[in-house]
Amino acid sequence: MGTLPRSFARPASSPPRRPPADARGVRAFAQAHLFQSPLAGLFTFLLGAVVIVALWHILRWSVVDAVWYAPDNGAACRTATGACWAVIVEKYRVILFGAYPYDQQWRGGLIVAIWLAWGAVSATRLLGVGTRLTGWALVFAASILLLGGGVAGLERVGTDLWGGLPLTFIIFGGTIAGGLPLAILLAIGRRSELPVVRLLCVATIEGVRGIPLLALLFFAALILPLFLPPQLTVDKLIRAEIGMIIFFAAYAAEVVRGGLQAMPEGQDEAAKALGLGYWLRMRKIILPQALAIVVPALFNDIIRAFKNTTFFSILGLFDVLGATKAALQDPNWVRYGTEGYLFVFLLYFIICSAMSLYGGSIERDNQRRVRRAT
Amino acid sequence: MSAPRDLVVELSGVNKWYGQHHALRDVSLGLAAGEKMVLCGPSGSGKSTLIRCINGLEAFQQGDLVVCGTRLDGTQESLGAVRRKAGMVFQNFNLFPHLTVLENLTLGAVYARFEPEHRAVERAHGLLARVQLTSQTFKFPGQLSGGQRQRVAIARALMLEPEVMLFDEPTSALDPEMVHEVLDVMEELARGGQSMIVVTHEMGFARTVADLVVFMDQGEIVEAAPPQSFFENPTTARAKAFIGQISHAT
Ligand SMILES: Nc1ncnc2c1ncn2[C@@H]1O[C@H](COP(=O)(O)OP(=O)(O)O)[C@@H](O)[C@H]1O
Ligand SMILES: [Mg+2]
Numbered sequence: 121m122g123t124l125p126r127s128f129a130r131p132a133s134s135p136p137r138r139p140p141a142d143a144r145g146v147r148a149f150a151q152a153h154l155f156q157s158p159l160a161g162l163f164t165f166l167l168g169a170v171v172i173v174a175l176w177h178i179l180r181w182s183v184v185d186a187v188w189y190a191p192d193n194g195a196a197c198r199t200a201t202g203a204c205w206a207v208i209v210e211k212y213r214v215i216l217f218g219a220y221p222y223d224q225q226w227r228g229g230l231i232v233a234i235w236l237a238w239g240a241v242s243a244t245r246l247l248g249v250g251t252r253l254t255g256w257a258l259v260f261a262a263s264i265l266l267l268g269g270g271v272a273g274l275e276r277v278g279t280d281l282w283g284g285l286p287l288t289f290i291i292f293g294g295t296i297a298g299g300l301p302l303a304i305l306l307a308i309g310r311r312s313e314l315p316v317v318r319l320l321c322v323a324t325i326e327g328v329r330g331i332p333l334l335a336l337l338f339f340a341a342l343i344l345p346l347f348l349p350p351q352l353t354v355d356k357l358i359r360a361e362i363g364m365i366i367f368f369a370a371y372a373a374e375v376v377r378g379g380l381q382a383m384p385e386g387q388d389e390a391a392k393a394l395g396l397g398y399w400l401r402m403r404k405i406i407l408p409q410a411l412a413i414v415v416p417a418l419f420n421d422i423i424r425a426f427k428n429t430t431f432f433s434i435l436g437l438f439d440v441l442g443a444t445k446a447a448l449q450d451p452n453w454v455r456y457g458t459e460g461y462l463f464v465f466l467l468y469f470i471i472c473s474a475m476s477l478y479g480g481s482i483e484r485d486n487q488r489r490v491r492r493a494t
Numbered sequence: 495m496s497a498p499r500d501l502v503v504e505l506s507g508v509n510k511w512y513g514q515h516h517a518l519r520d521v522s523l524g525l526a527a528g529e530k531m532v533l534c535g536p537s538g539s540g541k542s543t544l545i546r547c548i549n550g551l552e553a554f555q556q557g558d559l560v561v562c563g564t565r566l567d568g569t570q571e572s573l574g575a576v577r578r579k580a581g582m583v584f585q586n587f588n589l590f591p592h593l594t595v596l597e598n599l600t601l602g603a604v605y606a607r608f609e610p611e612h613r614a615v616e617r618a619h620g621l622l623a624r625v626q627l628t629s630q631t632f633k634f635p636g637q638l639s640g641g642q643r644q645r646v647a648i649a650r651a652l653m654l655e656p657e658v659m660l661f662d663e664p665t666s667a668l669d670p671e672m673v674h675e676v677l678d679v680m681e682e683l684a685r686g687g688q689s690m691i692v693v694t695h696e697m698g699f700a701r702t703v704a705d706l707v708v709f710m711d712q713g714e715i716v717e718a719a720p721p722q723s724f725f726e727n728p729t730t731a732r733a734k735a736f737i738g739q740i741s742h743a744t
Binding site: 384386387389390391392393394395396397400404405408409412 | 549550551570574577578580581582584586588589590591592601602605606607650651654
């Protein structure tokens, strides 16, 4: 009683100031991250040395001692100690376009150019989501028309001759164009109140997820025709594509379902209270938000779908990898498989990285636009 | 089917169970056109359940519920008809975060009432002016304060030109300094003759606005009286205790 509390709080009146400056510059960085203790310094030094030696060897093999041009079936390569990039110079048309008729390969080149161009335009985010998606649909349709021909005076080219990068793009485009809507339907169906619909969706998703992609593709491309009546000939490419679509959809459906589950109940209720029916609520309220949440995970699946196109080479379809394999069968160049496959690796790496960046930009875009309001 | 007398909402003998839990017990009430009803009662007494049944967000097992002449019988048609005539305002706003304030307002009008977009936009601007949010028209809900969000939610419900407005604790999620701006809007609506049922603990609002105060406890209507007599001469012990607690808290 009567004693003052020993706790205290001191009123202040200070105008807002800038935070204290962090230590910056190379020295400060090295001290903080590379040499903060003698042991850390030793590791930095040793690992740095290993990296430098490795880089030097790679550089010598791939650039200094490399052969870029080797006429006479690669004579110059046989004596070289470095990489023989001449194999790419010699075979790039086969690698990029497969067995597609040589004088028509400009059509494949045009397809690749359209894809890159639209990819670049839609990455700038000047356009709305709707425009971008419509654009991709048109690009995809144009690719098929260009490669297949038979319209606008273009010579008809059968799918058995399609190959290389244009084929890879078309397989990939078809997988996403067909697989994403199917994934959304499967995810919605899995949450349906109708038991039959739910069971069907669960069975599809779980069944397909239990099968390796290769088995599914073999079944669709090679085994299925044995059971179909002979009059019903569906193109092998289309059969395999259907396998790809179902495989992609089964995985993406689970991703989409995660987004649906993350939606607060109140969103659907508020939409109901406005008198909106089920599909309108899905289309206008639930899906736009649920899909925005799962963009990162979805791009994971999309990038994997691009890499999965390489499975088509096993079915005797000449996607980029299949075309490369075929090109390297030339006895004069068969020894330079490393260089050939490295080129393909680089191609995939660049395309997949670009998609990854694209996905990241959409994600940041969403975060900026959609600020959560409970 | 026309409403008996001029009731916009009429419940007779409504019973609802959540599993074994009897959440609404023989609830009967009627809201006359143009009148305001305030629902109060302790937490868990079934106020939200009741108001959610009225626009079909919850199904009930027994009894009769007629809203603006439509009997809720569980069919999609009756649900749609009722929801287009009853505006709902939630405790947590439930605005659509991916749409602008304006789009939040026009969505229901365009897609559920098939109103031409330019007409809906025009009405939306009018309503935003009425809740004093004209400057926020093109913002996203996440950029607004709680009080502003709830006013947007009220404007969104008003876009239906509802015959009755249902409010479920519209100020409970708000910081104290924002409560009055929402209550002001609701009072203005009430003065304009809007029929409404309001679940709230704001007893000042109940006193000045309500025609009838309904006190619920454990899923039952315990007492119903005009505010004057409800607050001054509650007849039941449960209502007395509740009023005692509420007036101590405020
Ligand atoms: N979805 C539900 N499932 C099961 N019980 C529920 C559900 N919603 C509410 N209840 C129960 O019903 C009773 C009434 O709840 P509610 O209507 O939310 O009360 P109030 O809004 O008056 O606080 C409570 O006992 C609550 O636990
Ligand atoms: Mg409640």
